[in-house]
Amino acid sequence: MIAPGDYKERGDYTTHQPTTRPGAGVWIDKPDLHLIGMSRNGVVVDGTESGPACSSAAADQDRGPAHGPGHWGRNGIEVYLASGVTIQNLTVCNFLSGSDGSGNQIWWNGGYDTATIGMHSYLGSYLSATTTYYDKNDPAQATYGIFVSNADGPGLIDRSYASNMNDSGYYIGACADCNAVLNRAHAENNVLGYSGTNSGGHLVISNGEWNDNGEGIDTNSQSNGDLPAPQDGACPSRAGSCLRITGNWIHDNNNRDVPGNGLGLVGAGVVVAGGRTDTIANNRFRNNGAWGVALLPYITGVVNGPTDCTTAGGTWDNPFIDSLSGAPACFFNDYGMKVRDNEFSGNGSFGNPTNGDLADLSDFSAIGIPPAVPGRGNCYAENTDTAGLTSAPAGLPTTNAHCATAGPGAAVTDPLFGQVLCNLHQLTPGDPLCAGAVYPQQDASFSLALLPAQASMPGICSRLPRTIPWCGPRHHT
Structure with missing residues (x-):
């Protein structure tokens, strides 16, 4: 003590x-x-x-x-x-x-x-x-x-x-079945509030507040670090999803003025990048300027060789993906996600094409990567926005409302693909794929947020002898 x-x-x-x-x-x-x-x-x-x-x-x-x-x-x-x-x-x-x-x-x-x-x-x-x-x-x-x-x-x-x-305020990773709970966390002014690489199985992120980060919560698959890949929220028995992001207050994650190079998908509340079989339920998303929830693929290198990718269900050495990365790379698509019973308001305030409550980029069949078969796509049910739920592609809560029949989301030819690259600053605003979109740039200089006073653990003095000088009689409760 x-x-x-x-x-x-x-x-x-x-x-x-x-x-x-x-x-x-x-x-x-x-x-x-x-x-x-x-x-x-x-x-x-x-x-x-x-x-x-x-x-x-x-x-x-x-x-x-x-x-x-x-x-x-x-x-x-x-x-x-x-x-x-x-x-x-x-x-x-x-x-x-x-x-x-x-x-x-x-x-x-x-x-x-x-x-x-x-x-x-x-x-x-x-x-x-x-x-x-x-x-x-x-x-x-x-x-x-x-x-x-x-x-x-x-x-x-x-x-x-x-x-x-x-990088991130919180991290839990390199655990296929993490058997962990991150409860009542508060993250702000980080590039990512939470990140988890190859973290899956029993993992609950609950009842937290995630605000003023670049991104709120991000979980992803990678074959170039924190192996073994992929990020998979399936229960070890393979029956259902055991990774749950639930009960969180996720708002105003639009901050490029955070330490580091300011990159990341700024303006996103929750991002799943190349992951699968996660549940995102009963959260509140407000004023995330790009998207409330974005389900996207992830491009990564490898540590030991292509088998790090292919044994984890990734696609290795696709010509189109290699052209994006500049070298042979691993591509993890996203699928099997359940997004349900969440409340949305004011998301998409950057006002660029496709910005809104939901985004799902998962159909890469045009470049030779098989799409999710019906029942393996991402599904969306009972999500609400008093101003009307918005999504990219449009109508996602209707086309993919039922998990048993849900197929792929937006295709690589959809405007969403260009918007993601533009947000990540992999394209200049003048690129046709950006369609005139402008996302926040990092300021030349900025101040860090001060650490606010936090509530202490109650009953500490009750663990000690009364002779300890900083514990008076009134503290022994």
């Missing part, structure tokens, strides 16, 4: 110096250890080397031990191959990237880049993760807020906050 204070932890300089991979300020490799702060706002695990807590000054930043011509980068609290570890009621800030596998504020690491599960149960609650430092000319940046990889649970992340990350 950790008393209030600003802890500029430097385990990667002392007891756990990096040799083959970046280290961490706080390194945990003991199973079943419980790390609890006495005050969520007052216990700060701080990546800076000098100055006040979470200083934004460039001179106060710590880029990690020297490594070749540069630096290793740093992680904040890293749990390494240790199950049963609990982290609660504290803040972590300003741990910056360098070498691959750094820049993570809180990380349950079950075996990054090993394609194997090396961790089981974990729990985090009443956690805050942020950075106050960003310079677009400095490659040292905070990458992930709360990060879980290569773990099969049971896992729970509850009542947490993440902001200002140049």
Whole structure:
């Protein structure tokens, strides 16, 4: 149990110096250890080397031990191959990237880049993760807020906050059956509020708020990282969908002025890119400028060779896809998604062609990729918008209302294809495929959002002797 204070932890300089991979300020490799702060706002695990807590000054930043011509980068609290570890009621800030596998504020690491599960149960609650430092000319940046990889649970992340990350505020990935719940999360001012690569099976993202990110929630298939692919929300028994995005408030995700290069499908509430068999239900989508929900394909490289792609159900070396990527690539289409009982309002406010509540780009038969057969397409039921539900292609809630008969969505020849490329800035606004569309550009400079005060875990003092000075009698409840 950790008393209030600003802890500029430097385990990667002392007891756990990096040799083959970046280290961490706080390194945990003991199973079943419980790390609890006495005050969520007052216990700060701080990546800076000098100055006040979470200083934004460039001179106060710590880029990690020297490594070749540069630096290793740093992680904040890293749990390494240790199950049963609990982290609660504290803040972590300003741990910056360098070498691959750094820049993570809180990380349950079950075996990054090993394609194997090396961790089981974990729990985090009443956690805050942020950075106050960003310079677009400095490659040292905070990458992930709360990060879980290569773990099969049971896992729970509850009542947490993440902001200002140049990749995503939250990440759960590299787990075919994650057996995890991300509940009551709040992500803002990240490139992605949540991202999950090759995360599937039992995974619930529920009751969170996702706002002012580039994208709100993004889950995807990739064969060039966090294997094994694909992202598949099917239950391990293959009967139904066990990945559920439900009960969330997803709004105003239109922010290109976030750390990093500002790329991503800005203006999207939920994106499934090359995934399958997920359920998106009972959420509220408001004022996402491009699309409330966008179901799209994903183009990726491979780690070990084409079999990383083809054994995961991807298409390898299609000439048209290769021309888009500039080299042989893997193509994952999206299918089998259930989007139902969601409330939409004010989405599509960018006003470009195809912008609206729903978007489904999944018919690539024109370039030789077989489309989803009836009953394997994405389906949409009981979604509402008081101003009238909009979709690309038009009429999607009618043509694909029934999951048993749903087929593919928009074709590669549909205007939606060009709009996605234009939003990603892979095309210039003058390109005919953009049809005159203009999507937000990143400003030359911008300020990071401040970390708001967050509610602490109740009843902390009841766990301690009454002689502890910062716990008076009134706190022992």
